[in-house]
Amino acid sequence: MSKPTISVTLTTNPKPRPDEKKLVFGKYYSDHMFIMDYDAGQGWHDPRVVPYQNISLDPAAKVFHYGQTIFEGLKAYRTNDNRIVLFRPDQNWDRLNRSNDRLSIPAVDPEVAMEALRTLIKVDHEWVPSEPGTSLYIRPFVIATEPQLGVAPSTKYMFMILLCPVGAYYAEGLNPVPIHVESEYVRAVKGGVGNAKTGGNYAASLKAQEGASELGYSQVLWLDGVHRKYIEEVGSMNVFFKVNGTVITPALNGSILDGITRKSVLQLLRSWDVPVEERQISIDELVEAHRNGTLEEAFGTGTAAVISPVGALHYNNEKLVINNNKTGDLSSRVYDTITGIQSAVLPDPFGWVLEV
C-alpha cells in the first residue's frame, strides 16, 4: 500500500476558526481528520479524510481497558511567503513504528502516513495560523478497538490524525520555570515502555505533576527508577544542562523518550562546536555543580515548547536557582535558531524542513 488512494469527504458545516491571537494548546481542532482502519488478516485499509467528528466504539474496545495506544506530535508552520512546512516528519513516522512495535501494534507504512498528513493539511490549509509564534500542532495516534476483554494484542486498530492550531508557547518570550525534583514517583524504568510514546507513561506522570503544582512548581524532574538519582526527563520533555561550558543530556537508556527536538538540539550544538555529552548525570552531580557555580543553564526540549528554560530546581527542601532565574544565552540561541529554521525564517542547513 505504498501509493494509497486517500478518499476525501468534505464537511458541509465548517467551523468558525478561533482568533489566532487567543490560541491555546490542544483545545481547537480543524474541520477534518484522517482515519485508517486495521483488521487482522486484512492489514491497514480505507485511508480517508472525513469531517472532524466523534468516533463510535464498543465500550469493550481494548483502548478503554488495556492502554494499547501510541501517539506522535509534530508541527506545521506557515512561512512568511505563505508556504506550509513541516519539521522532520520522517522522524515521527520512524518513532511511531518503534512505539507500535513496543506496544504490539502493527506498523503503519511511513509513506501512507506522510500522504495522509499531506492530504489532510491541504484540505485544512486555512487552519494553519500565520500570527508570529503560532503553528498547527499535528497529533497522529493509534488506538486498539477490538471489543474483547482478554489481555492480548488487539486484532483491530484505528490510526488517526488530528490538527490543532496552537498559539505561541511563550507569549512574552522565553520564561524560565521552577521545577520540583520528584523523589516519590517514577515515570518509567528500563525494560518498561518509557522510550515509547504511549499513554501509560503520561497517565503515570499525572499524580506527581499535580503534587508539584500544589507546591508551586511547573513540572517535575524525573529521576531513574532503579537508583533514584540519575536524571531522566523534565515533565514530558527531554532535559539539557550546561555545566562549565559543556552541554549534558541523559543518554537514551531505554526509559527515556528519543525526542526529535532533543536530537535536533544535539545536532545543532555539535555544528556550533559546543561540547556535548550524552551520558548518565545524577542529581548529586547537578547539586555539586550548582554549589561550585558551574551549573550555567538548564532547559527542557519538546515539540510543544521547543525550549523550556529551567529557572530553579527544588530538591530536598533546597532551591537551586539557575542563571539568576533568567534564560541563558545558549538556551536563547538554540530556541531562536530552531524556531527560525522551523518557520523558514532562517536557512535550513540540516534538511529538516519539508514543504507540504
Next chain:
Amino acid sequence: MSKPTISVTLTTNPKPRPDEKKLVFGKYYSDHMFIMDYDAGQGWHDPRVVPYQNISLDPAAKVFHYGQTIFEGLKAYRTNDNRIVLFRPDQNWDRLNRSNDRLSIPAVDPEVAMEALRTLIKVDHEWVPSEPGTSLYIRPFVIATEPQLGVAPSTKYMFMILLCPVGAYYAEGLNPVPIHVESEYVRAVKGGVGNAKTGGNYAASLKAQEGASELGYSQVLWLDGVHRKYIEEVGSMNVFFKVNGTVITPALNGSILDGITRKSVLQLLRSWDVPVEERQISIDELVEAHRNGTLEEAFGTGTAAVISPVGALHYNNEKLVINNNKTGDLSSRVYDTITGIQSAVLPDPFGWVLEV
C-alpha cells in the same frame, strides 16, 4: 449522592444469549450496561442503565492519548438454588478508588457503584449463566473523556460497568501451565503504577507475553525492575510458591497489584494453619529450592482463573518442572474451596459472599 436514583432504559432489541456450554472469556456482553458521567464542578451525575451500545467520543478524548483509565474485575455466580451472589465486591470498590487516586481520577462513591451493579445485574439477571463453572464477569471501568491534548488530569470522565457471561476457565479441571521467566521486559517498578489497575500496566505486558507464547509458554513470570531478581507477578495474576511446606507470596511493595483472590487465598491458608509468608522472594531462591527438592507447588491467583497451577518455570535455558507438572494437593484444595464458596456450594465462614 449516597442514595442514587438510577434510571433504567430497557432494550427493545434483546440479543440471543450465547450457548452456556461454549462461553469464552470477554467475548459476549449482556443486553445492558451502566454509565455515569463526571464533570468538574458538578461531580458524578446521571447514573443510568441503558441498552448495551457503542459510546461516542471526541477523538481528542484524553483516554485515547494519555491512558488515564482504570478498571476492576469481579464475578457473579448463580447458585444451585437460583440466587445470584457476588464475591467480595466491597474490595473491588475500595481498590477502584485507590487506582483512581493514583491516576488523578475523582473517587466513585462505593455505595453508588454497588447500587449501580445491583441494578444492572437485576435488569440482566437472565445473563448470569448456570452451567457448572460458568459465571458472569463484571467489568467496571473509568475513562477520561475531556477533548484536550494538554497533559493534565481530565475534567470529564465516564464510569461504566459491562457484564460478560464467561465459561469455566478449566474445561477439564485444573491444568498446569509452563511459564517463561522474563529477563528483558519489566511490568512495573516502585514509584510507578504497578499497584493500580490501569491500562498502562497491561499495555506494557503485551510484548513480553507475545515473546513467551512464541517460545511455547503460557505466561511470563515478572521480575522486579530494580534488582531484576525478585518475583512480582505471573502474567496478570499474583503468584504463590509452596516451599518446604510454607506458602510464600511476594509482599505488596508498591509495584504489585493487591489482588482480591490473593488476599482471600492468604486468609484461607492462615485459617487452615498453613504457614504463609508475604516477603521478597528471588528467582535464585526458587531455583535453589527446585534443586534441593523443596519447591513443591506454584500457582497464580486472579479473578478470571481463580487458581492457575504452574507446571514449569523456564529460566536461563533451564526448565524447572514443578510437582511433575501436576496440580499440587494444596493448589487443588484452595481452588475447590474458593470456587465452592464463590458459588455458595460450600459455607462462607469469612463473609465473602453477597447476594444481589
